Amino acid sequence: MCIGLPMQVIGLQGDTALCRYRGGDTLVDLLLVGAQPVGTWVLVFLDTAREVLSEEKARQIADALEAMHLIMGQHPIEQSQIDDLFADLVGREPPLPEFLLS
Template identity: 45%
Template structure:
């Protein structure tokens, strides 16, 4: 399985960017997303950026990855990692339109 990891651009060249993420600083291939400004968040797979994402999504993905690490360490209460779980689940808009 390949997991997307959020990283934040520190410095950017034409084909690679120096970024900071969960594992520290890494060089990321940016040829699919183009040159990005410092501070931009990227979702990366195998050290290649696949998508430019907002900071809020980066935080949510990082929380989910932290939850995976916590489960691996034996944790069973994951409520601290998913702030939106204290609400009633909502159907996506396209499914809401199909229900009577």
């Protein structure tokens, strides 16, 4: 399985960019999305940017990844911790379909 990571461009180097996610820096190929200015958020799969993201979308993806990290961890977690990471879905209108509520 390949999971896309939201990364922020922090430096440019030709057709690649130095990007940051969770404090780690990675050299990312920009050929599929074109040159991007410093500060841009991109969705990265296997060190290749596949999509340009808004800051809000990047945060939502990072929150979902953090929820997955918490769920897979060894420590007990509270439902509120997960709800906080999916604030855009909790109490939203229209409500989630019944099969997604359980």
